[in-house]
Amino acid sequence: LAQVGGGAPSTAFRKNCQLNLRVHVPGGFTYAIASVDYRGFASLQRGANGTQKASYYFQGSPDTAARSHAFNGPLEDNWQATDETDWGQLVWAPCGVERNFNINTELRVNRGSSPASxxxxxxxxxxxGDISTIYHL
Structure with missing residues (x-):
């Protein structure tokens, strides 16, 4: 839950969750995350906005794939966002080494021009999440 205004603590505008996954893959194979669906609820006043963001990367790798989705008030409803990555842009697990896969999800809410109260x-x-296996022969 990320929130602003109405007496919310100043640090509540941003919340994130860091997942660190160890995925065991048989020798000679690799994987990449092609699609992830996120869902939640938003109550954004007129003038306020929110962002859902996710970053995906392998431990020790400089390659990070990040996707973000913006939501603008007024909004009082469930929301859904899908991160999809084209084949050529997928971040693949390195071959021959076992590296943890990290997913950092974040919610941000900005008061914008909505009343502070x-x-x-x-x-x-x-x-x-969806993990797809693609075979090239």
Whole structure:
């Protein structure tokens, strides 16, 4: 839950969750995340806005794929965002080494021009990932 206004602490505008996954892959194979769905609820006052962002990277690798989705108030509804990556832009697990896969998800809410006394917030309820295997012969 990220929130602003209405007496919310000044640090509540941004929340993130860092997942560190160890994925065991048989020798000779690799993987990449092609699609992830995020869902939540937003209550954004007129003039407020929110952002859902996710960054994907392998431990020790400089390659990071990041996607963000913007939401503008007024909004009082469930939201869904899908991160999809084209084949040529996928970040693949390095071959021959076992590296943890990291996913850093973030919610930000900005009060913008909405009244300071009004509360705006976003929640993230669920995340569904899809790992696809592609064979090239």
């Amino acid at each position: 009004s509360t705006s917030f976003m929640t993230m309820d669920s995340t569904d």
